[in-house]
Amino acid sequence: MINWLLRPILALAGVIAAWMIATDSPNYGLVQAMITIILVVGLVGAAAFWPARWTEWLTGKTRQK
Template sequence: MFGWLVRIVMSLAAVITGWFVVNDSPSFGIVQMAVSLLLIVLFVAIMVFWPWIMSRFGYKREPEN
């Protein structure tokens, strides 16, 4: 399960890195790792601040009866 998550994040990071760095560049792996870490940090930040984000945009949770 963890391997699948890492593979998805690294694939997305490779695509994003490919926009800015040539694949044959010696620093491609380093830049890809930095982009993947930024993606993980962004995902965790969205998860942590999700209630605040939803309340900021006017989403009101209905109370349970």
Template sequence: MGWLLRIVLLAAGALAALFVARDAPNFGVVEGMFAVAIIAAVVVVLALTRRK
């Protein structure tokens, strides 16, 4: 489970770095928002693919 969270945060950090500098004080907040958005997108995709 930890490796899955690490992958999500790695992707969120890369996306957040496109919009906010890594040394900005709010980088952690932006990274967290991207992580939540990624998790929500995965849940939506899984829900739509399992729907018949």
């Protein structure tokens, strides 16, 4: 199940890494891993710090107090 979450992130990291360096470069795996870590940290940070105010704005619904 975690494979479903990581495979798209790894694919995106592979595309981004391929823009920067050649895929047959010895450092390609390292660059891809660094980009994957940056993407995961960004996604976790966005999920952790998503303000409720943005959710209200996006859905058009207000919280009941």
